[in-house]
Amino acid sequence: MGGTMDDTRQRRRGDTRRRIQDVALELFAEQGYEKTSLREIAERLDVTKAALYYHFKTKEEILVSIFEDLTQPIEDLVEWGRRQPHTLETKQEIVRRYADTLTQAAPLFRFMHENQATVRDLRIGESFKARIHTLREIIVDPDADLIDQVRCASAIYTLHAGMFLLQDVGDDPEERNKAVLEVATDLVTQAHRGAGGS
Amino acid sequence: MGGTMDDTRQRRRGDTRRRIQDVALELFAEQGYEKTSLREIAERLDVTKAALYYHFKTKEEILVSIFEDLTQPIEDLVEWGRRQPHTLETKQEIVRRYADTLTQAAPLFRFMHENQATVRDLRIGESFKARIHTLREIIVDPDADLIDQVRCASAIYTLHAGMFLLQDVGDDPEERNKAVLEVATDLVTQAHRGAGGS
Amino acid sequence: MGGTMDDTRQRRRGDTRRRIQDVALELFAEQGYEKTSLREIAERLDVTKAALYYHFKTKEEILVSIFEDLTQPIEDLVEWGRRQPHTLETKQEIVRRYADTLTQAAPLFRFMHENQATVRDLRIGESFKARIHTLREIIVDPDADLIDQVRCASAIYTLHAGMFLLQDVGDDPEERNKAVLEVATDLVTQAHRGAGGS
């Protein structure tokens, strides 16, 4: 054999689309969506801007595609939660799994968190908000005390904050994540009790 | 009486700077910093772009000036907190006052919250972060249990979230604010107990 | 005695016009005419741009006024030369005096030299060129050999170059100026001989 094409190129063959997504997400998360230009993405990948347009119709579509690819776990979680009994254990499990998901796709969620003004009028904005909303509804039923609803929202939001805002708290990331999870679980537990859960 | 100069102009004399800040903040909060152009601000005020540059050296300076003007209450709060004994009552009072401040300058804080990626590398980013950090330090001492530190951070972020993310929870904003405040106070109280407070 | 006005201001009273010229020339010479803005001049003087317009009608007028004030010696020299017999001594004397003038008003001539493209279509351009031309005509008569005409032109430009381009030649400025003057005188002398001077 002995093709003339060098290995790097060979390995890259066909996964340019994925590489675009990776680099784009990295830059979006680091600098924000508006401040990341297609030129920058293209340069990092050592391709031309036009190449990006072979794989995606617009800049927004790059983001949408990333979102859709990485967000499946949350969709699954929502689906799973919907079919469970609304016991305390379920709720705690959801918090645990949600924390997991956030960790798994940290850059995306960091991006969503830090670019809310931008995301708001992108196509994905509404859909993301809806998903979080559903999650909340599962954890606390909409007829519960206002204060317990707030507790649940706060639990979710604490998980987000744990990912992105608490990087100066504590030394060991693992320990911190555990602490964050515990606080969130606590909040949900209190909400459950308040709402008359057993 | 009845000079020849029309009233609108007269009233505007001398407060253009303030009007620029007002309109700018409104638009920044609504659309985000990057997506708001100076053209837009100028058009709303019915002045030329160059007029903006008479009052502010750069676009960023407009934001900085808003930030500095509206953020004084937090500085005061930090200062006040620093001089109080670290009792539970102090902590609760701080939470209460902080909630108040957020409400007072809601558009600015909404902006800060939704444009973190942008704010991060603006001049104000670090300074804001530092202030929040100090606030946290007053509420819980940095040697406390990790979990209590997280609780305090969570309390602060709950207040933020209350402002901006919970608009679909409950019907009455007043009631919701009360609930948010209660949850935050709760978290701080728990943290205080955990940290060995009386 | 015992005025409330501080000395600096007092002393400045009435000579703002001159101070504007001084600062303007300094900046024009240093950075070029186009790259020096009225804002910059005003800031250095600690007055507003509008103040400049009290003293001068336009930016160009500032330059014109400087030119007219500092250029009198050349006008005088031309006038003087016109009335002298065209002997070698006269020519040498003109070179000497011209060198002197250049040194006296170095910043202006440096400016003229380094901003020819700009000066060309300012009002002063033609008038300056005409003066240099007359000077040349006195030194060599227009019917002389082409080569001697060039020698004379070269003499004059050597003086210019001496001011501005030879700053890396030799150590002692005084010595250098003497050398420059000697070369120029030489050229004129050769031209005079060639043209059949006695």
Next chain:
Amino acid sequence: MGGTMDDTRQRRRGDTRRRIQDVALELFAEQGYEKTSLREIAERLDVTKAALYYHFKTKEEILVSIFEDLTQPIEDLVEWGRRQPHTLETKQEIVRRYADTLTQAAPLFRFMHENQATVRDLRIGESFKARIHTLREIIVDPDADLIDQVRCASAIYTLHAGMFLLQDVGDDPEERNKAVLEVATDLVTQAHRGAGGS
């Protein structure tokens, strides 16, 4: 044969970069660097301003690229001179070749000459100055009499002046150039003798 694409476009394909340089140099030389806007260049070429930025990163880069392309002959000349024995003949040859180079790329050197204030703080300023300096060092050794060094500088400067400042001397450009070259050669010859050359 006889494609549908019109000839003009076809001929332009691939040489836009060159055409930008040509038009830019023409305008820079005619009006000066600062007074020439990218809009003007683009309009003359019947392309958009953005097209210029496809080919060059900044306005300055357009100039730099022109400079680098047209200035090679001087670099070559310096290189050549460096390897020759420092005889009178070599020096005269250098003057001759330098005059040639100036004629070849007259617009560029006219530009450099008339925009010194501008060029000074552009990237090319230092590099140009260094080259002229080296040229001078070859013609006269730096330890020679000050007066001979001045003579050499004057020779070089006479060549420049011949290009741009003597357009009103004599009728026939060819004749004038010959005269200029002779004066410059003379100066170098005198300098050589003075420096103790054979």
Next chain:
DNA sequence: AATGAATGAGGTTTCATTCAT
């Protein structure tokens, strides 16, 4: 004698996007 406020024109630069090849 000078300021404060503003303008209109225009500057350089960047961006997302297109399309023939």
Next chain:
DNA sequence: AATGAATGAAACCTCATTCAT
């Protein structure tokens, strides 16, 4: 699967100038 060349719109910003006070 990707490039080279270009565009149209718009961004931020600066400038010389004006004028009522």
